[in-house]
Amino acid sequence: MRAPRLPQLSDLRNPAVLRRDVLASLVVFLVALPLCVGVAVASGVPAELGLITGIVGGVVVGLLPGSRLQVSGPAAGLTVLVHDAVDSYGLAALGAIVAVSGLLQIALGVLRFGRWFRAISLSVVHGMLAGIGLVIVLGQVYALAGVRQPSDGPGKIAGLPGLAADILDGGPQLTAALLGAATVAVLVLWPRLPARVRVVPGALAAVGLATAASAVLGLSVAKVQVGGLLDAVAPPGSDAFGRIGSVAAVGTVLAFTLIASAESLFSAAAVDRMHRGPRTDYDKELIAQGVGNTVSGALGALPLTAVIVRSAANVQAGARTSASRVLHGLWLLLFTALLPVAISVIPLTALAAVLVYAGVKLVPVKEFASLWREHRGEAVVLAATTAVIVATNLFEGVVFGLLMSVVKSAWDTSRTRIDVRTLTGGRLVATVTGNATFLRLPRILEQLEGLPKDRPIELDLSGLRHLDHACRTALENWAPAHSDDGTDPVSVRLPVPTAL
Template sequence: MPAIHGLATLRRNLKRDLPASFVVFLVALPLCMGISIASGVPPERGLITGIVGGILVGLIAGAPLQVSGPAAGLAVIVFEFVRAHGLETLGPVLVLAGALQLVAGFLRIGGWFRAISPAVVHGMLAGIGVLIVLGQLHVLTDALPHPSGLDNLVAIPAAFFNFVSGEGNRAGAVAVGLITIAAMIGWERVRPARLKMLPGALIGVLAGTLAAVLAGLDVKRVEVPDAILSSLALPTPEAWGRLAEPAILVMALTIAAVASAESLLSAAAVDRMHDGPRTRYDRELGAQGVGNLVCGLIGGLPMTGVIVRSSANVQAGAVSRASTVLHGTWILAFLVALPWVLTLVPTAALAGILVVTGWRLVGPGHALHLRKRYGWLTAGIWLATLVTVVATDLLTGVLTGLGLSLLQSLPALARGRLRIEHAAAPETAGVPELRLSGGATFLQLPGLTEALERTPEGGEVRLATRDLSAIDHTCLEVIGDWASRRAASGTRIAVVGGSGAPHDRLAAVVAAPAH
């Protein structure tokens, strides 16, 4: 009987997971190639990561509806590393980064990544978005991007002059890129409901490719080997020998930290989109480690859980990990059966997709949200992180943001450590009550998260703030997300027993939780 029931459940799920997997495949295909180009590596590298992220990570992930693959957020890091140290060194770096993620998952520190300030995370992504846009503006003209964001910015006037003067066939490449951008954005705004499964990125690439083919434009196109999977290869002994170099070790640590943070924050966002199983953060962290380790061994790009593909998965109706696994299977089938189709795609079309993707990563709306909800100081952390990422590098930018977040939390830390108490039922007439006292900062976030998740669903839950002396925006964001999910399940959250700024800020967040 259990076997029959399980088979029936699988069939019922496949009715939704099968079409959802095809939608994710259509979203992932152009993004995998585009991110590869932005990373300065052949497009098949990103497609390999998409396959591993779909099939392998999809089978073992702690976030069943999250889709993993190459991420735009790591493209800038990889580009600079490959330029400085060579593509052959990337494999051992990914193996080490994946091993670090595996150890972190085993040590159960996945929840700590949720303690990173939203201002730092969004500032980091915004900085990466700026770098992607600055680099891909040059690819739009069939030119090569420069090593750094500032170099790309300074070179824009010269690129514009070359375009106006008609050097090469830059006008054709720019036309393809602009057609791609217009088609992508236009389709997303006007697409009929019956064709909602066709993503804007795919339509944009198809439009740009069709324009280049019909007009006979002499523009750069994607280059792929005849047997695309023949590029799979283990790292050489010489590449393994470079693991002892300080720059290589720093790169591995950077990829492990950034990929972990992006994956787990993406998983938290995906949890807010559906009512299915919640993310098991340590398992998800370990699964990402396995994926990066395997990608390092076979020649892929670094991977993370990706919010764009994950949200497409949820919106397309996926209900289990089968959708993620199937989308990786479709990428593999496409590479085996139709690799020649990729050679028709202009690189300017992929650059157009990434210009839009990069701008959306910048997301100025995040800064407005932070200012309105948490004040100018928090918005300033976002801006400082963004500017430092663009002006220096990603690691320096993130450390700057974390340092500013710590300074912002010092007054709260001076008020004493956060204490959390689950009130006994008789004291609250049978209503569960979570009593918060002391200063609530991101340093106590794992304990706060665990306490919130232990509260029952349905009925009423009280947050008692009588002795809460301070609370930072990271804790407010987590409580707001929790309140939003609990409200969706029919739970009433009441903030009681306090007064003053911490009580008022918490009450406002619970009354209007973040979406």
């Protein structure tokens, strides 16, 4: 049966579609706001640059074709690279690096490199989601209590006992943690309320209630602080582009390009599995991301990618068209440029609670349980991908997961069987069938070395579908050395044609 058609932008004339997109955009805005600020702070740049990047990701990338429900913004996976780039070349050169990276992304999209990212294992996608979810949760539990979080995954895990001690000591940390926990409780309970109440998105209701409670009770908790956006805009000049002419700077540009492209297109693969609408055009999405980074760089802001947390929130909030992601960018622009006071009353702990809830929902517990029962090897790939993402970063974790998937596939396909039969006169024929690769070579040699050494043996490899060079060389070297005295040699019948 064909999947239902996802509505087009023209369908916004339908009030039901428009209402769902508007409400979804507000949810995404609430999720995007702390991400924009948090990524900027972690990157060592002013918070306003993260908001500018989020606006570009919503308004510019949101209007371009590619993925209809995927939402772009500051790249959490690039925070370390951005920090190093700013330290090495200065904040003024950051825009130049981002702009050139965007142009390279456009070139890759035009050359149709994006479609190659469709070859990604489902277990790697689920591992990516779980890894990002855990990284978000581990980081935001610190923000929940208003405590500075460690910079890496292992540090965040090791710091949890200290965080608990800080909260239990009382003071502002306990107040912030209680307000954040109450916000999480609202998010958990909201889906169980009557439908007429759930017309308002849970994230919007939770943040609104937390903000009201903070104001009414006079709680001493940190609030969102944002300066002027126009003052933060700093287009890179000729000097900035001159600073990125060294070999090291070119390497930084290439790293930005590849990591941003990989994160965006891996995210697209994950988002496509969350809905039943049209699939992402990977080449067009890569071009759209390139245009977004070119514009972001021209404004002197941060690199952007598709952000799975925002994208998942967009899908889960019921978005139907790309209008939701464009509107989320407009909300960022409206509230940060025209109504900064409206943002300044929102407690940071409430926004952290929204992220904690979103991060937990990204961890595919049901999928992992199902894989463990039916495809244990895929479950191992999922768990390993998640662990490496938490320990290092998103890009390295996904690459590790892909490598594990390739090795697993090679192992699964390189199955061999050895049948031994005895002919008249005592001659043995050992027939090897299947796919003989170096992965199965130890087992093959172990079985062959168990054959008698005092009689003639014929090793029949003609039934193999594949025989790689390592196996052929090892078997040809094994044959003359198998017999005790060499009087009863092993003859080898190779496949025709031979697969090397």
